[in-house]
Amino acid sequence: MSYCVKCGVELDDSAKKCPLCDTAVYMPNADMNTQTPESPFSQKKMIPKDAKKEFAASVITVLLAIPMIVCGIVNLFYRRDGFWSAYVITSVLLFWIIVILPFYLKKIRPYLMWLIDTAAVLAYVYVFFPLRKEDADYYLTVALPIIAAVSVCILVFIIWARKKERHWSTIIIHIALDIALISAVTCIISFYYSVEWGKITSIIVFLSVLSLMGFGIYCNRSKKVRAWLEKKFFI
Numbered sequence: 001m002s003y004c005v006k007c008g009v010e011l012d013d014s015a016k017k018c019p020l021c022d023t024a025v026y027m028p029n030a031d032m033n034t035q036t037p038e039s040p041f042s043q044k045k046m047i048p049k050d051a052k053k054e055f056a057a058s059v060i061t062v063l064l065a066i067p068m069i070v071c072g073i074v075n076l077f078y079r080r081d082g083f084w085s086a087y088v089i090t091s092v093l094l095f096w097i098i099v100i101l102p103f104y105l106k107k108i109r110p111y112l113m114w115l116i117d118t119a120a121v122l123a124y125v126y127v128f129f130p131l132r133k134e135d136a137d138y139y140l141t142v143a144l145p146i147i148a149a150v151s152v153c154i155l156v157f158i159i160w161a162r163k164k165e166r167h168w169s170t171i172i173i174h175i176a177l178d179i180a181l182i183s184a185v186t187c188i189i190s191f192y193y194s195v196e197w198g199k200i201t202s203i204i205v206f207l208s209v210l211s212l213m214g215f216g217i218y219c220n221r222s223k224k225v226r227a228w229l230e231k232k233f234f235i
Contacts, residue, residue: 002015002025004018004020004021004023004025005023006018006021006023007020007021007023009021011025053103053104054103054104056103057100057103057104060100061096061100064092064095064096064100067088067092068085068088068089068092068093071084071085071088071089072085072089086127087128090124090127090128091124093120093124094120094121094124097116097117097120098117098120101113101116110158110162111158114151114154114155114158118147118151121147121151122144122147125139125143125144125147126139141189141193142189142190142193142195142198145185145189146182146185146186146189149181149182149185149186150182153178153179153181153182154178156178157174157175157178160174161174167220167226169216169219169220169226170216170220172212172213172215172216172219173213173216173217173220176209176210176212176213176216177213179205179209180206180209180210180213183202183203183205183206183209184202184206186198186201186202187199187202187203187206190202
């Protein structure tokens with residue numbers, strides 16, 4: 001019969017720790033020969049990180065391909081509304097390029113991904129507007145300048161972030177500033193070409209990011225608030 005060295009509770013012979021106080025059980029007279037020898041081969045399954053990423057990306061790719069194939073086949077027999085499947089196919093392809101493609105890369109290359117993503121968005125919008133029967137001038141005068149503004153802001157952010165390690169509060173300020181600039185460009189273009197959805201959306205986004213920028217500036221200046229947030233949210 002054995003007892004816990006800390007709380008004195010009676011222990012089972014096979015116990016590894018005390019059920020009451022969780023103190024480890026030590027039995028100096030235990031027969032060491034009764035223990036099963038460890039296998040010379042490791043029982044721990046080791047999967048390379050790259051294999052995990054590529055496998056997950058492959059599974060998601062297959063899942064994304066299913067709706068594209070199904071919509072394409074259905075559209076071949078149901079053309080009353082034109083090639084509506086192109087909306088699904090182009091949207092899924094854009095999502096795959098932006099989100100899934102980086103998983104196949106051995107090393108993330110920010111500038112290469114920036115270039116690929118910008119080209120993908122330009123191609124997506126170029127295909128998307130004719131499907132909606134929009135004029136080509138609409139693409140050149142409205143969509144293209146907005147995409148260019150977003151692309152330039154992202155490029156500046158990548159260059160800024162890669163120079164040295166940045167604090168999360170400074171990153172919030174920079175992102176909010178970029179979004180505010182994009183919203184301002186969108187607002188100007190929308191007012192010039194009388195695009196109603198662009199006016200309302202850009203104003204709402206601009207006012208929203210101002211509060212986000214103010215929060216980032218406050219956190220950046222107040223060490224006490226910054227420390228509290230890092231402790232509570234592990235950031």
